[in-house]
Amino acid sequence: MTRSFQKLNEEKVFKDPVHRYIHVRDRLIWDLIGAPEFQRLRRIRQLGTTYLTFHGAEHSRFGHSLGVYEIARRVIDIFKYRNHWDDSETMITLCAALLHDVGHGPFSHSFEKVFGTNHEEYTQKIILGDTEIHRILEKQGSGFAQRVADVIGKTYPNRLVVSLISSQIDADRMDYLLRDAYFTGVSYGHFDMERIWRVMRTRDDQIVFKLSGMHAVEDYIMSRYQMYWQVYFHPVTRSAEVILTQILHRAKDLYQQGFRFKYLPHPLLKIFNGKITLHDYLKLDESVILYFFQVWQEEADPILSDLCYRFMNRRLFKYVEFTPALLDAKDRLSESFQAAGIDPKYYLEIDSSSNSPYDLYRPGEEGERQPIQLLMPDGTLHELSQESDVVGSITGMRRTDCKLYYPKDRILDLPKHSPHQKDIQRLLGI
Template sequence: MAYAAEKLDEEKVFKDPVHRYIHVSDRVIWDLIGTKEFQRLRRIRQLGTTYLTFHGAEHSRFSHSLGVYEIVRRIVDDVFDGQREWSGEERLLSLCAALLHDLGHGPFSHSFEKVFDLDHEKFTRAIILGDTEVNRVLRRVGNGFPEKVAEVIAKTYPNKLIVSLISSQIDADRMDYLLRDAYYTGVSYGHFDMERILRIMRPYEDQVVFKKSGMHAVEDYIMSRYQMYWQVYFHPVTRSGEVILNNILHRAKNLYRNGYPFKHPPVHFLTLFAGGISLDEYLHLDESVVFYYFQVWQEEEDPVLRDLCDRFINRRLFKYTEFDPAKEYPKYLELVSLFKKAGIDPEYYLVIDSSSDLPYDFYRPGEEGERLPIFLLMPGGELRELSQESEIVEAISGKRRTDHKLYFPLDFLLDESSKKNVKRTIRKLLNIP
C-alpha cells in the first residue's frame, strides 16, 4: 500500500477537553505528530503571557495544532465527503496543512517576532521544506508534497478552498483557538456552536460558504471572537507582561551589542542578537530555554535587566493608565523628561502600548491585508455576503477598534527615598494619589 493511503492498524485517539477525542487513522499524520519539530510545540504556550492574567492559560501550541487538525478532519471526512465540489483527492494535503500550520512559532511568539523581526510563517515553511524529520515524512508521500503543504500555509496554493479551511475569517484555526482559549482561561464568552457551523458548511468553487439557515451560529462566532480579543487577548494585565517581556529582550540585545560582560552569556540568543538565526538554532529555542535565561539574568550586574527579569518571573507587573497618543503626546514627552530626572530609564519603564482589532470586514479589493468575506448560501443557490444579511455583523463590519495604554512601574514612583519631588510631579501627571 502506498504510504499516502496507509492506515494505522488501529485508530489512535487523543483525549481532548475541547473536542472530546482527536482521531488519527492515517499513518502520515501519526508519523508527523511523532517528529521532534512537532513535539517541540509542547514547550510553547498557545497564549504567551496570558497565564499571568488567567492562571489556567498554560495550554500549548501542540494541543491547538491537534485541535485544528481534528476540525479539518471532521470537515473533509464528514461534511465535505460526497459533496459535488469536493473530490477528496486533497484530503491528506488538507490534514497535513492543518496539523502543521503553527509549526514555526517560537517562544512567546509575537514578542519574539516583534523584537527580532522574525516571521513564524516563514519558519513554518522552512521546517516543512528543510532538512527536518517533518520534511522526510512529507517527502515519503511524494516529491512535491512538502511544497504543496507549504503553499497551503503560505496561502499561495491554487485551490483556495483548501487554503480557506485554515486561513479565512471563519476557519478551523480560529474556531479551535477561540474554543480552546475560552476553556483554559475559564471565560464564558468565547464559546459558540461549532457543531452547527460544521453542519451548515459547504464547499463552493474556491471557498467555504455557509447555509443561510445557520446564519445565527455564524453571528455568534463573530461576536465570540470580538469578545475574546478585548476580554482575553488584549487584557491590559496580559499586555503589561508582554511589555516587560519585550523590554527584557530589547535590553539583553542592546547590552550584547554594546559589549556588556554577561555573567550568564546568552548563548542561545547570540545569532538572534547579531541579526540572523539558522533553522537549527531556531528549533532549539523554546520557552523553557527563555525562562532559564530570565531566571539567571536576575543575578546580572545590569540593574535594568536584573529588575525586568525579576518582574517577569515573579509577576511584579507595570501598572497602566488610559492614554491617547494623538491628544496627549506633549504630556508623554514631559513624562519622559521627568523619568530621566528621577533616574528611571523611560526607554524601558515608560511604554505606550496599542491594541487594535478588526472583528469582521467585507471585501475591499487591493487593500493591504484584504480579507475575503464570509458568504451565505441562499435557498435559491446564490451567494450573499454576511453583513448584507446580518444586522449584527453589519454594525461592526469594517470598524477597527483601537485601545492605547501607558505602562509604568508604580513601585518606583511610590519609593520616595530619592527624587521625591520629581516623583510626586510624575504621579500628579499620571493621576496617582
C-alpha cells in the same frame, strides 16, 4: 488523481478537552506528530503570557495544532459526504492543518518584534528545510512538502483548501476560540461548531454558509469579539507582554554593549548577532527563555534584573489610556523619567491594538479581505453583516485601543516631595 496513503494498522486517538478525541488513521499524520519539530510545540504556550492573567491558560501550541487537524479532518468528511471535495487534496490539507503553526517560537509575538523573526517564515523553513518533518513529507513524493507549505502560505492554487485552514471562519480560529475559552475558564467564547460545519457549503473556490445557519455563525462572531477584548487584548496580559519585550531588548542591548553576563544566554547569542540558523531556532522554547529570566534576576545590570523579577513574580506595569495629549507630553515625560533614574527606553511603552496578532471580523474592505458569505435560498450570496443585525452592530464598532505602560511602583517609591514624582504624576494624570 487520488493516490493512496498508508493507513495505520489501528486508529490512534488523543484525548482532548475540546474535541473529546482526536483521531489519527494515517501513517503520515502519526509520523509528523512524532517529529521533534512538532513535539517542540508542547513547550510553547498557545497564549503566551496570558497565563499571568488567566492562570488556566497553560495550554500549548501542540494541542491547538492537533485540534486544527481534527476540525479539518471532520469538515473534509462532511464535504466528501456531499461530493464537494476533491479527495486528492485531503492529505495535503490535513498536513497543512497540523503544521500551520509549527514555526512559532517562544513567546512568539514579542520575540518577533525584538529580533525581527517571522514564525510564518520559519514554518516554511521547517517544512522545506533540513528537518525530520521535511523528510517525512517528501516520502510522499517529490514536491509534496512544497504543496503543504503553499497551503499554509496561502499561495496554493486551490483556494478552497486554503480557506479551510485560513479564512474568516477556518479550522484555526474555530479551534483556538474554543480551546482558549476552555483553558482560560471564561464563560464567553463558546459557539456551536458542529452546527457551523453542517451549514458550510462550497461555492466556486470559497466556503459559504446557508442562511439557516446564520445564528450559529453570529455566535462564532460574538465569541471572537468577546475573546478579543476580554482575553486576547486584556490589559494585564499586554503589560506582561510589554515587560517580556523589554527584557529581550535589554538583554540584546547589553550583549551588544559587551556586558559580562553572569549567565550568558548561549542559545540566544546567534539571534543577538542576527545570524540564527533553523537549527538554532528549533532549540528555542519557552523553558529555555524562562530559565534565563529566572537566573537573570541575579545579574548586575539593575534594569535586566528588575524586569526579570517583574516578569517572574508578576509585578507588572500599570497603564493609562494613551491620548494624543500624552504624545505632546512625551518628551517631558521621558525627561522626568530620566531625571528620576528610571530609563524611559525600558520603562515607558505604548501598546496598541495593531500590536496584537488577533483581529476582529469586519465585512471585507472593498475586495481586500474575503468576507463571510451567506448562501440565500435563491442561490445568491450576501455578506453576513448585511443580513445579521447582531453582526452589523459590532462590525462598525471601534476596534482599537492604545495604552501607555509604566512602573507605578517605581514612581510611588520616589522620595516624597520629589519634583520628578509630581511631574510624572501630573503628566500621566495619576
